[in-house]
Amino acid sequence: MRSSSILLVFTVACVSRAEKPPAAPGPPELAWKTMSRDQRMTYMEKVVVPEMKPLFVAIDPKRFADFGCRTCHGASFDDKTFEMPNPALLKLPATPAGMIPLARDKGPWLDAMTTRIKPKMARLLGLAEYDVDHPQPDAFGCHGCHRVE
Ligand code: HEC
Ligand code: HEC
Structure with a gap:
């Protein structure tokens, strides 16, 4: 498939473990919105x-x-x-009904995104998880990474 050996350069041999202190300052001690570009x-x-x-990697070891x-950032x-x-x-899709074909065709992806990727990214950013029933402007949801129709 896609061979992007250049990216290997960015594979840093630094692995953080849950029990150790954070490897860099950030949420929740330091609010994401107050952090500088360098931070x-x-x-x-x-x-x-x-x-x-x-x-x-758990979704697709080869692809990732x-x-x-x-x-995540693509061209940016x-x-x-x-x-x-x-x-x-x-x-x-912007509506729950629009999600139905995705649930059919991309079930495992949707499951991983909803139950693991989105919650963990929200937590790492120290932001609330976006909830359609109680939308908050600062909350983090799928739209933090994906465009929505
Ligand atoms: C798992 C997905 C993911 C990965 C991997 C990732 N980022 Fe991000 N990054 C994000 C998201 C989501 C945001 C936006 C957070 C927000 O809502 O403000 C972001 C924001 C940023 C910002 C702030 C941009 C701004 O407008 O202030 C910088 C800088 C950044 N990322 C750099 C990096 C660098 C460098 C790497 C690799 C070492 C990286 N990111 C890897 C998801 C990711
Ligand atoms: C932290 C960033 C991030 C968040 C949040 C996120 N995604 Fe994703 N999503 C990705 C990335 C990265 C991919 C993989 C793209 C690739 O294969 O290159 C992906 C892939 C997918 C795919 C598979 C796409 C395909 O072409 O096969 C679906 C479906 C999807 N996401 C749905 C969602 C939904 C629904 C949510 C919210 C519950 C969500 N994502 C939240 C980053 C994110």
Whole structure:
């Protein structure tokens, strides 16, 4: 499939373990919205990538063998804006009814995204999880990474 050996350069041999103190300052001690660009970069590299990689590898070990900044950020990694959401990711339907075909065709993905990826990313950012019944402006949901129709 896709061979992106260049990305191997970004595979840092630094693995964080739950019992150790965080590898970089960040939420919840330091609120994400107050963090500088440099602090965000370091937190992404030292905490987000090592914490999120196993969840993606569990979905598809081959596809996510080179998991890193570009997996989530896409082109915004290359132009260094790190803007999210990433337009290259699947554009999600805006309504629960629209999710039905996705649930049929992409069941395991949807399950992993809903029950593991979104909650963990929200926690790493120190943000509440977006809840359709009680939408909060600062909450983190699928739309934090994916565009929504
Ligand atoms: C698991 C997905 C994921 C990975 C992997 C990831 N990021 Fe992020 N990153 C995000 C999300 C989501 C946001 C937006 C958070 C928010 O809502 O403000 C973000 C935001 C950022 C920001 C802040 C952008 C801004 O506008 O202030 C920077 C800088 C950044 N990431 C750098 C990196 C770097 C460098 C790497 C690799 C070492 C990386 N990210 C890996 C998901 C990821
Ligand atoms: C932290 C960022 C992030 C969040 C939050 C997130 N996703 Fe994803 N999603 C991704 C990435 C990265 C991929 C894999 C893209 C790839 O294979 O390169 C993906 C893949 C998917 C796929 C499979 C797409 C395909 O082409 O096969 C579906 C479906 C999906 N996400 C749905 C969701 C839903 C629904 C939510 C909210 C419950 C969600 N995602 C939350 C980052 C995210």
